[in-house]
Amino acid sequence: MKEPDVRTQVDAEKQRVRERVWQTLDARGAALDDTTHGRIPNFIGSQAAADRLAELSAWRDARVIKAVPDKAQLPARARALAEGKTVFMAVPKLADARPFYLLDPAKLSVSPNEAASSKVAASVAPRVGVSALGPVDMVVVGSVAVNRQGVRIGKGAGYSDLEFAFLMEAGLISDRTVVVSTVHSLQVLDEELPATEHDFGVDLIVTPDEVISCPAPHRPSGLVWAHLDADKIASIPVLAARAPAHDR
Secondary structure, X not given: OOOOOHHHHHHHHHHHHHHHHHHHHHHHOOXXXXXXXXXXXXXXXXXXXXHHHOOOHHHHHOOEEEEOOOHHHHHHHHHHHHOOOEEEEEOHHHOXXXXXEEEOHHHOOOOHHHXXXXXXXXXXXXXXXXXXXXXXXXXXXXXXXXXXXXXXXXXXXXXXXXXXXXXXXXXXXXXXXXXXXXXXXXXXXXXXXXXOOOOOOOOEEEOXXXXXXXXXXXXXXXXXXXXXXXXXXXXXXXXXXXHHHOOO
8 A cells, every 4th residue: 555645644734733723813813804714814913023023133134035925924024114124025926937026115116014015016016036136134924833943834835935945046045044934922832843844944933922033943955846746837937947957
């Protein structure tokens, strides 16, 4: 009998964690949307978490921030732009040969708070490839769940991991880049969480109430081609252009 694929087992374990956290957030009224299911939770207190993040020296020192486009991280993106930091975030599903929106605070035609909205950014920010980006000082991500060791579970689409690995291979994310997740305290779990080789961990967890430093979180060295199926590669131009050079 063929043994079950290990990654399939891990994916199932991750989904069980997601469902539990989504259910808890919804039951406790801890999110701004009607439901958190299937999403990076837009948690109550996201502004307070962004304010707490902004108190950290790593934030003050950061000039270039790679951020996710989720609603919960909008306060952090807006604050970064207001403070003169360059912010970039991915085009949805990386479905463009120039897969990032580049928000230069010196060139904004709208307010930082407006520009930080993913919908507005899509209309006011140029789409660029990695050659137009500088080294990343900080990565700000959302999560469905994290633990105090820095293991992170996203919503399951896998794009944040792909973006991270792609930028690692491009030399824009290094071991010196600080990776932060802003979350509600209910999303911080005191338990082991499942992870695979391609999952990246976080250095810092910031909630409205505390900052948690995570010891030696895992970082992939780059893209794990064996974990990408042909359809996924074909749907992402920057991967499709490079795939022939890799043994998948």
